[in-house]
Amino acid sequence: MTTLPRLQHMIGSGIVAAVGIWVTYVSYTQQPSEAFLFPRLISTVFVVLALWTFAKACLGWTKVGGGITATQFKNLVPGLLVALVYIFWAAKGLGFYTATAIAFFILLSLYDPASHKELKTWGKRILITAVFMIVMYGLFAKLLTVYTPREVFF
Amino acid sequence: MEFLYYFGDVFTPINFGLLLLGTIGGLILGATPGLSPTMAVALLIPFTFQLQAAQGLILLGAAYTSTVAGGAVSAILLKIPGAPANIATTLDGHTMAQKGEGAKALQISFLASAVGGVFGVLLLIFLTPVLAKWALAFGPSHLFWLAILGVTVIGSLDSKSVVKGLLSGCIGLWLATIGFDDIMGAQRFIFHPSLGGGINIIAALIGLFAIPQVITMFAKGRKGDGAEVLKVQKHPISGAFKELFRNKRAMGIGTAVGSVIGLIPGVGGQIAGLVAYDQSKKFSPDRDKFGTGHPEGVIAAESANNAMVGPSLVPLLTLSIPGSPTAAVLLGGLLIHGIFPGTDLFDNHPDVAWTFINSMLIGQILMCIFGLYVAGLAAKVAQVPQSVMAAVVLGLAVFGSYSVQSSMGDVYVMASLGVMMYFLERFGFSAAPLVLGLILGPIAEANFIQGSMIANATDGLAPYFLGGPLNIFLIAVVIASVAYSAYMELRTKRYTSKEEILA
Numbered sequence: 001m002t003t004l005p006r007l008q009h010m011i012g013s014g015i016v017a018a019v020g021i022w023v024t025y026v027s028y029t030q031q032p033s034e035a036f037l038f039p040r041l042i043s044t045v046f047v048v049l050a051l052w053t054f055a056k057a058c059l060g061w062t063k064v065g066g067g068i069t070a071t072q073f074k075n076l077v078p079g080l081l082v083a084l085v086y087i088f089w090a091a092k093g094l095g096f097y098t099a100t101a102i103a104f105f106i107l108l109s110l111y112d113p114a115s116h117k118e119l120k121t122w123g124k125r126i127l128i129t130a131v132f133m134i135v136m137y138g139l140f141a142k143l144l145t146v147y148t149p150r151e152v153f154f
Numbered sequence: 155m156e157f158l159y160y161f162g163d164v165f166t167p168i169n170f171g172l173l174l175l176g177t178i179g180g181l182i183l184g185a186t187p188g189l190s191p192t193m194a195v196a197l198l199i200p201f202t203f204q205l206q207a208a209q210g211l212i213l214l215g216a217a218y219t220s221t222v223a224g225g226a227v228s229a230i231l232l233k234i235p236g237a238p239a240n241i242a243t244t245l246d247g248h249t250m251a252q253k254g255e256g257a258k259a260l261q262i263s264f265l266a267s268a269v270g271g272v273f274g275v276l277l278l279i280f281l282t283p284v285l286a287k288w289a290l291a292f293g294p295s296h297l298f299w300l301a302i303l304g305v306t307v308i309g310s311l312d313s314k315s316v317v318k319g320l321l322s323g324c325i326g327l328w329l330a331t332i333g334f335d336d337i338m339g340a341q342r343f344i345f346h347p348s349l350g351g352g353i354n355i356i357a358a359l360i361g362l363f364a365i366p367q368v369i370t371m372f373a374k375g376r377k378g379d380g381a382e383v384l385k386v387q388k389h390p391i392s393g394a395f396k397e398l399f400r401n402k403r404a405m406g407i408g409t410a411v412g413s414v415i416g417l418i419p420g421v422g423g424q425i426a427g428l429v430a431y432d433q434s435k436k437f438s439p440d441r442d443k444f445g446t447g448h449p450e451g452v453i454a455a456e457s458a459n460n461a462m463v464g465p466s467l468v469p470l471l472t473l474s475i476p477g478s479p480t481a482a483v484l485l486g487g488l489l490i491h492g493i494f495p496g497t498d499l500f501d502n503h504p505d506v507a508w509t510f511i512n513s514m515l516i517g518q519i520l521m522c523i524f525g526l527y528v529a530g531l532a533a534k535v536a537q538v539p540q541s542v543m544a545a546v547v548l549g550l551a552v553f554g555s556y557s558v559q560s561s562m563g564d565v566y567v568m569a570s571l572g573v574m575m576y577f578l579e580r581f582g583f584s585a586a587p588l589v590l591g592l593i594l595g596p597i598a599e600a601n602f603i604q605g606s607m608i609a610n611a612t613d614g615l616a617p618y619f620l621g622g623p624l625n626i627f628l629i630a631v632v633i634a635s636v637a638y639s640a641y642m643e644l645r646t647k648r649y650t651s652k653e654e655i656l657a
Contacts, residue, residue, distance in 0.1 A: 076369055
């Protein structure tokens with residue numbers, strides 16, 4: 001195994017182990033103890049397995065999971081950032097339909113293999129976004145009558 | 155023969171319309187690489203809120219059945235399995251398509267799927283009521299061990315690493331405890347206001363299955379799939395029937411293997427298809443032709459992966475233990491209507507149970523008929539760029555999780571769990587045991603607490619939970635599944651391959 005996945009495994013399993021320790025600590029210290037009976041049971045198994053996984057990662061014994069390559073990370077960061085801004089801010093701040101249209105168009109433009117220099121491909125992206133939004137509006141606003149936050153525009 | 159009494163309910167206009175919609179939609183979704191049956195069913199759940207329980211389940215069941223079969227279209231025409239269950243179909247199906255026998259491969263694949271699927275659903279029909287009656291003998295300690303069994307079996311058999319599979323199950327069980335405790339009303343692990351009511355299962359399912367797939371598509375960047383749909387030449391359907399009759403052995407092996415594997419929790423369609431393919435090859439006089447575009451390979455693989463669908467629902471409908479991630483999603487679809495599987499389902503809601511099961515039987519036949527017509531369209535859909543698929547799935551996930559309770563908290567939970575799951579998957583953790591832990595956690599806890607109360611009033615905790623033949627049997631199965639998987643893991647010495655790193 002190369003150094004990068006080993007370090008990644010150490011970080012990943014380290015975070016899981018830290019969560020396991022926190023869950024175990026909370027389970028054994030919080031009151032009323034009756035409410036934490038089941039969490040105590042599972043957190044004990046959780047922390048043992050998590051520490052075992054962390055120890056294996058530190059020793060380089062991890063056999064499964066390829067980690068993330070630099071190329072994959074570079075590829076996913078822009079999309080992930082757009083998705084997180086869309087979900088945690090724009091959907092509520094701008095309204096679901098406005099935010100979805102913007103996020104959809106940005107993601108499409110970011111990852112579409114078609115050329116960015118041709119007017120035709122941009123027109124196609126706008127058309128796909130418009131069709132998707134019409135379908136979403138029809139499905140959720142009209143068919144399911146889900147009232148989503150509308151906020152600034154729509 | 156109670157199922158016959160409810161047979162007509164499938165043919166009411168709305169029920170039949172939903173069955174058609176689920177079947178055709180499922181075929182198209184199944185053909186789309188990256189959209190697994192579990193994810194397709196999870197994304198469909200929000201659309202069932204306004205339907206009656208039976209109607210919602212008809213839609214979900216039809217989608218489940220036909221996404222598994224639809225995956226064969228892209229496996230045959232593009233060499234990209236629509237779902238893991240269709241991996242074995244690619245081996246001979248795509249070679250047949252390359253030889254100009256694409257139509258024949260698709261026809262025999264749908265016919266074999268239908269035969270296997272019908273047999274699987276018949277097993278479901280005849281086994282379920284018997285096991286549901288047997289489930290009446292289960293007390294709190296047995297139900298506790300059954301829930302633990304559900305998590306450990308999937309954790310150990312479905313994952314590449316036993317420890318990480320079990321750890322995923324523990325994470326799921328812990329997530330299930332977040333929120334207010336049912337008995338004492340105490341707050342547990344509420345570190346954000348949106349978690350006050352606990353983690354909503356539907357939002358969690360959408361996040362855990364859809365978001366990692368979206369991020370995986372992002373990680374591939376702007377490159378296209380480069381997949382080219384092979385041209386399909388006309389082939390008479392009667393020829394496909396004759397081919398199926400000629401290969402009765404492959405058909406029988408596929409159906410039997412799929413049915414048995416379907417009954418074992420945690421062992422999915424991918425294993426069913428591959429084992430059936432392998433066994434068919436072993437017993438075939440034409441074993442050298444396997445891999446060169448031999449119809450037997452397609453028949454064995456496709457009959458197996460659809461024969462698995464019905465039996466995989468037996469543990470869910472009888473013991474409330476979902477045998478697969480898709481069954482776990484279907485359980486979510488039942489719970490939102492306040493219906494619990496097991497004896498409650500068959501005693502108090504027989505109309506829901508039998509209409510759903512009957513619809514799966516009819517769905518297999520519709521899937522076969524429409525599969526042959528929709529295959530061309532489905533292959534075109536399979537070519538939709540990943541950029542479009544990623545954006546569509548993300549939009550559906552956000553709207554779907556919001557519509558559960560009209561709460562932004564659910565959207566945040568969906569996104570957080572999804573992003574977490576993507577990174578966990580990259581480090582060898584698996585979504586299936588985590589989901590099972592999340593769903594079975596409340597069942598395990600409720601029975602553990604109830605059992606503890608009974609135990610304190612009688613023999614004590616250890617004799618109550620560890621004594622008795624059924625408890626001992628269930629504990630033995632838990633230990634055996636973990637030990638077997640650990641042994642297999644040590645024996646095969648799976649190291650991270652270069653391909654896995656680059657994937």
